[in-house]
Amino acid sequence: xxxxxxxxxxxxxxxxxxxxxxxxxxxxxxxxxxxxxxxxxxxxxxxxxxxxxxxxxxxxxxxxxxxxxxxxxxxxxxxxxxxxxxxxxxxxxxxxxxxxxxxxxxxxxxxxxxxxxxxxxxxxxxxxxxxxxxxxxxxxxxxxxxxxxxxxxxxxxxxxxxxxxxxxxxxxxxxxxxxxxxxxxxxxxxxxxxxxxxxxxxxxxxxxxxxxxxxxxxxxxxxxxxxxxxxxxxxxxxxxxxxxxxxxxxxxxxxxxxxxxxxxxxxxxxxxxxxxxxxxxxxxxxxxxxxxxxxxxxxxxxxxxxx
Numbered sequence: 001x002x003x004x005x006x007x008x009x010x011x012x013x014x015x016x017x018x019x020x021x022x023x024x025x026x027x028x029x030x031x032x033x034x035x036x037x038x039x040x041x042x043x044x045x046x047x048x049x050x051x052x053x054x055x056x057x058x059x060x061x062x063x064x065x066x067x068x069x070x071x072x073x074x075x076x077x078x079x080x081x082x083x084x085x086x087x088x089x090x091x092x093x094x095x096x097x098x099x100x101x102x103x104x105x106x107x108x109x110x111x112x113x114x115x116x117x118x119x120x121x122x123x124x125x126x127x128x129x130x131x132x133x134x135x136x137x138x139x140x141x142x143x144x145x146x147x148x149x150x151x152x153x154x155x156x157x158x159x160x161x162x163x164x165x166x167x168x169x170x171x172x173x174x175x176x177x178x179x180x181x182x183x184x185x186x187x188x189x190x191x192x193x194x195x196x197x198x199x200x201x202x203x204x205x206x207x208x209x210x211x212x213x214x215x216x217x218x219x220x221x222x223x224x225x226x227x228x229x230x231x232x233x234x235x236x237x238x239x240x241x242x243x244x245x246x247x248x249x250x251x252x253x254x255x256x257x258x259x260x261x262x263x264x265x266x267x268x269x270x271x272x273x274x275x276x277x278x279x280x281x282x283x284x285x286x287x288x289x290x291x292x293x294x295x296x297x298x299x300x301x302x303x304x305x306x307x
Contacts, residue, residue, distance in 0.1 A: 101224075113242045114271055120207050164284065
């Protein structure tokens with residue numbers, strides 16, 4: 001009795017937020033599920049709802065290996081099959097370069113790399129420039145950086161709204177941030193006084209924060225569930241490398257000229273703009289894809305305008 005009560009309590013925890021009592025009728029049974037779909041396995045169906053999934057007892061075919069022990073022991077329960085949500089492997093990594101995913105992989109990698117280089121490179125070199133060009137004390141220079149934080153918050157809030165507007169979407173929000181960052185980075189070198197320099201530099205970091213925010217959402221929507229975690233980790237690793245290398249590159253650039261520093265930032269933002277123009281997939285209003293095979297072919301893919 002105690003064992004059966006423990007089994008019932010275990011299965012009641014499967015549904016999130018809903019207490020559901022589940023019963024197994026056969027001694028050898030395998031509960032199976034598939035989110036949001038009706039599945040038939042060996043003649044038995046699956047009843048599913050939006051909120052929870054109720055496993056149906058399916059007799060284990062002959063010839064299969066013994067089932068794993070359940071929470072109460074006795075060899076009654078087998079591990080659940082989670083479909084496309086598999087453990088990361090070399091196959092997942094190589095799948096990112098398949099014909100259906102290669103464009104998304106390259107675009108996400110470029111976006112992470114550009115955002116990481118500009119954002120963290122600017123954070124590092126900006127106080128140094130204030131000290132070298134306008135002879136600010138270190139404490140005052142770092143205090144001036146807080147002005148950019150206010151502008152960053154406003155930019156993030158604006159992107160949260162803009163990326164959900166039909167006709168703009170994720171691509172339009174990222175494109176506007178990259179273009180604006182490119183223009184402002186070019187204007188920084190024309191600053192005539194410290195006020196202009198502070199204002200434009202605050203805008204540079206805030207504007208790149210827009211695409212940096214959107215790409216975390218956009219990347220998860222571009223990749224199918226079967227490759228999402230592996231893909232985001234792989235692509236974002238290049239952004240981390242760019243962020244680590246940015247201080248070295250910007251320090252070298254600052255030793256040559258301030259024009260070289262902001263030329264690098266403008267060039268990176270221009271690369272991001274080019275990537276978003278060439279990449280055509282928009283995910284606003286579309287369901288998440290579970291498998292690579294569910295992705296549309298390039299020739300069938302609807303071309304979305306940026307704005």
